[in-house]
Amino acid sequence: MAEQETSSGLEGFGKKLLNLFIKEEPTTGKPITAFPQNPPNPVSVPITPASPVPAATVREPTASSAVPEGAVDTKFVDHFAAVLSKANQPGPDYFEFRETLKNLSNLNLSEDQQYQxxxxxxxxxxxxANVAGLVSSANQYLTALNNDQQAFSKTVEEALTEKVGGLSNEQKQLQSENEQLAKQMLEIQRKMDANNERLARIGGELNEQRQKITQNQSNYEATLAVFVGQIKRDLLKLGEYIK
Structure with a gap:
């Protein structure tokens, strides 16, 4: 396959890649779908699978946070175009084979005939001339894509740690603050309830104490009147009986 060197050439390669690996459904409005990923091999040659992404980088969706279904994104098509362009070797290889196979898909041929x-x-x-060479070039592309996937998974983990982790810490902090505020509010409510109970008792005590004080004042005045009256009476009698 010829090298793709310029950015404009890379953009054209991205469109070509989209056309070769993704097809439009015949019915208008249907989403684009990938061509079959595992067609039968016309010749039995072992294909080396790309190394799987480490299990540690794979996140299972939780019931509360289901991962939405993905869709083909043109920005990633352009990205993979760059990845495959870097992995490309001079001369015809798997890419030309896929291009030829795509062109044959419009003909009325069986899948086996298309591959042959x-x-x-x-x-x-x-x-x-040896199918093993074609398989080897295809595996080179798989290896390049797998390496890119692992690098992308690493950036996802870093983003989750930095952004999601930061938000998670903020969430925990706010939840902790709310718990403390709730405890304070509960304590304030208990204090208010205690104050209201005391206020209710004070109302009764005020009346009781007011009555006691008023009664005491009345007794004082009555007792004072006895002493004052007796002294005044004595003074009156002294003036009357002693000259």
């Missing part, structure tokens, strides 16, 4: 015809065309354009 694409293989014959691939060899005719100067590609490897």
């Amino acid at each position: 015809a694409a293989w014959a065309s691939f060899k005719a354009m100067g590609g490897s």
Whole structure:
């Protein structure tokens, strides 16, 4: 496959990649879908699978936070175009084979015939005469995509740690503050209830104490009147009886 060097060429490669690996549904308005990912091999040659992403980087969706279904994003198409362009080697390889296979998909051929015809065309354009060479080039692309996936998963983990982790810490802090405020509010409410009970008792005590004081004042006045009256009477009698 020819090297894609310029940014404009890379953009065109992205569109080409989108056309080769993703197809539009015949019915208008249907979403774009990928071509079959596991077609039967015309020749039995072991294909080396790309290394899986480490399990630690895979997050299972929880019941409270289900992961939405993904959709093909043109920005990632352009990204993968760059990844595959860097992994490309000069000369016909898997990419040309896929391009030929895509062109044959419009013909009225069975899938087996499509792969056989694409293989014959691939060899005719100067590609490897041994299917193992074609498989090897396809695995190179898989390895490049797998390495990119692992790098992307790492950035996702870092983003989760930085952004989601920061928000999670803030959430815990606010929840803790709310718990403390709730305790304070409960204590304030208890204090208010105690004060209201005391206020109710004070109302009765005020009347009682007012009556006691008023009664005491009345007794004082009555007793004072006895002493004052007696002294005044004595003074009156002294003036009357003693000259």
